[in-house]
Amino acid sequence: MGFKLNLLLISVIPILLFTAAMIGVVTQQTTTLSAELGSLIEERLVSDKRTALTNYAELAESAIRPLVDQSSGTAIEAQQQARTVINAMTFGEDGYFYVYDYDGTNLVHPRLTNLVGQNLWDLQDPNGNFVIQGLIEQARAGGGFHSYIWNKPSTGLEEPKIGFATGIDTWGWMLGTGLYLDDIRGELDLVNATIGRTVQRSFLWVMAFGLLAVLLAAIVVYAFQHNLQRTADEKLKALNRRIVEIQEEQSQRISRDLHDGISQLLVLTRYSLEAVEAELDPAQTEQKATLSRSRGTLDRALTELSSIARNLRxxxxxxxxxxxxxxxxxxxxxxxxxxxxxxxxxxxxxxxxEAGKSALFRVAQEALTNISKHAEAERVWITLKVRGRSVQLTVEDDGLGLKTQQQGGLGIANMRERLASQGGRLLLRTLTEAGTGTIVTGIIPLSREVVSR
Known part of the structure; x- marks a missing residue:
């Protein structure tokens, strides 16, 4: 058996190592390529967005430049006209322009009109980034980019955004616009998926043959181990069954010896005491009392001995x-x-x-003993029923429930072993937190003769 196992291992291990090495190399190369290409694409896409934002901002600024530079009319009227123009300018589904004064008060926002008139100087995004302060700082510096998190109108979700801000210093305005970056993730995912499919096709056949070889070897190993495990389990069950049988035989023998041996000797001793007491003179009251107490002690010993014998078998x-x-x-x-x-x-x-009956009786005996010791119950329910193709014994109480440490006790282990020796199982349902007791269930399959009928 050892030679066969070693031979299987010698056959499987090189295949596993080769396949793992191939998978590792290809995976590493794919990851590196995907990361490098993704980084390049992301840089290009961000660069394109920056260029587009600059163009959009220049377009918006050129649209209101005549109003800024006009010499006729009041500045207030020109500013109102400029706000109207900017408010109407949009691009794409989520593209718009906004205006803040250099103090952080919103003057134009076509999507979030509730912000108009509010001072948002201290506004921070979820990352703690001061949004308006950063944009105004770029505008005062002659125009620049600022990244932050902002609500996307089309989805209502908070998304990363890159903004471009330029200053209208004549009026103390910051004119800005921005583009959301979530679509970059979508494009990168598409690129990565394409790379993955391309690389996958290149080593698919190698992996297929390697995995097939591993699978065949694994099937052989599994079949071998399963057969070995099944044999070991059968031997263990047979050993456990024999141990339980020996325990029952010993209990039966000891019970019989107690009843037929020691118990009979104690009964004869009691009769002898009665005979001695009958022969005593009535005036010997003290001796009669002593013999009477001795008979009482013998009676209690006989009762205890009988109880022990019944518990044994x-x-x-x-x-x-x-x-x-x-x-x-x-x-x-x-x-x-x-x-x-x-x-x-x-x-x-x-x-x-008969062995199954003995096992269920011992389960009931142990369960009742546990109730007396630990449960503090008032009522107990015991049922023995045939359910389907098995016999089910249930012992339920209304006590405190079974604590976790008790579930691993010797009594519970003995119940499990006795039932397992007969192909059965033990179920414990404890409601300790609710304090409503414990349900102990022992299940043993019907005898083969009954099942085959």
């Missing part, structure tokens, strides 16, 4: 079946715990193997 489980064994367990539990137990136990007959 209840006779009803072997003699009358799981239904009667559970009812006997519930009766004893109610007497000891004073809890109210509601039972709905279905007779199984031969629907479950």
């Amino acid at each position: 209840p006779p009803a489980l072997d003699q009358l079946g799981l239904q009667q064994a559970l009812m006997s367990l519930i009766e004893d539990y109610q007497a000891q715990s004073k809890l109210k137990v509601f039972a709905d136990i279905e007779a199984l007959g031969d629907k479950l193997t």
Whole structure:
């Protein structure tokens, strides 16, 4: 087996290394090419936008220059006419012009008319960039560009924008316009997609053959490992099943020895004490009292011994079946715990193997023990039903719920192992936060004879 595995590894590893190297080289080259080309395209697109913005600004400035330079009329009238002209000038879907005075007060904004008249000197974009201050600074310097985040009218979203501002110093105005940069991302994505498709076609066949070889090798390895794992699982299940069987056999033997051996000796001892007491003179009251106390101690020992024997292996489980064994367990539990137990136990007959019945009984036994120790419950519900192709035992309480650390305890682990040995499983549903108790469910498949009927 080791030789076969080594042979498979020797076959697969070079293919994996070669394919990984090819993929790595091509990916690295593609990434580098895409980044370099994307950077060049972005620079070109931004440069084109800067040129376009400069031309738009010059066009707008030339449109109002006669009004600025006019010698007749008042400046107020000329400014009003200029604002009207600029307000009407647009280009494209989101292209427009705006005017601010050098103090930061908006004079013209065709898209966001609510800004007109507001002083926006301290306005910042989401990145903390002073938008109007930056534009006015460029305008005072003779004209220049300023980047910021601004609302795009056509989408209503905040998008990166490059603005160009020029100064109308005669009036103390900043005339500006801008273009949004989100379309650059779209063009870059298109370029990157084209590059990716082109490069992909160049090594597709190499990758295809490499991946096919890896896939075939992986299938062989998986089949080998799966078969090995399945064999190991079957052996582990058989071992677990045998351990549980040995535990039950030992419990049954110890229970029988306690009942037939020690218990009988204690009963004989009790009879001997009764015989001795009967032979005593009535006047020997002190000796009679001592013998009476001894009989009481023996009676308690017999009761405790009987309880231990039943817990180890209840006779009803072997003699009358799981239904009667559970009812006997519930009766004893109610007497000891004073809890109210509601039972709905279905007779199984031969629907479950003896080992399966023992496993479910142990689950019920352990669940009730946990309720007594931890739950602080008042009521318990126990059901045993055939559901589909399996038998389901449910133990529910209205106590505090099962804490996380308890779910990994030895008792829970034992329940899981017993059920797993019979091909079953354990389900825990705890509502600790709500404080409404715990539901323990043990599920075991029906015996093969029943399923095949």
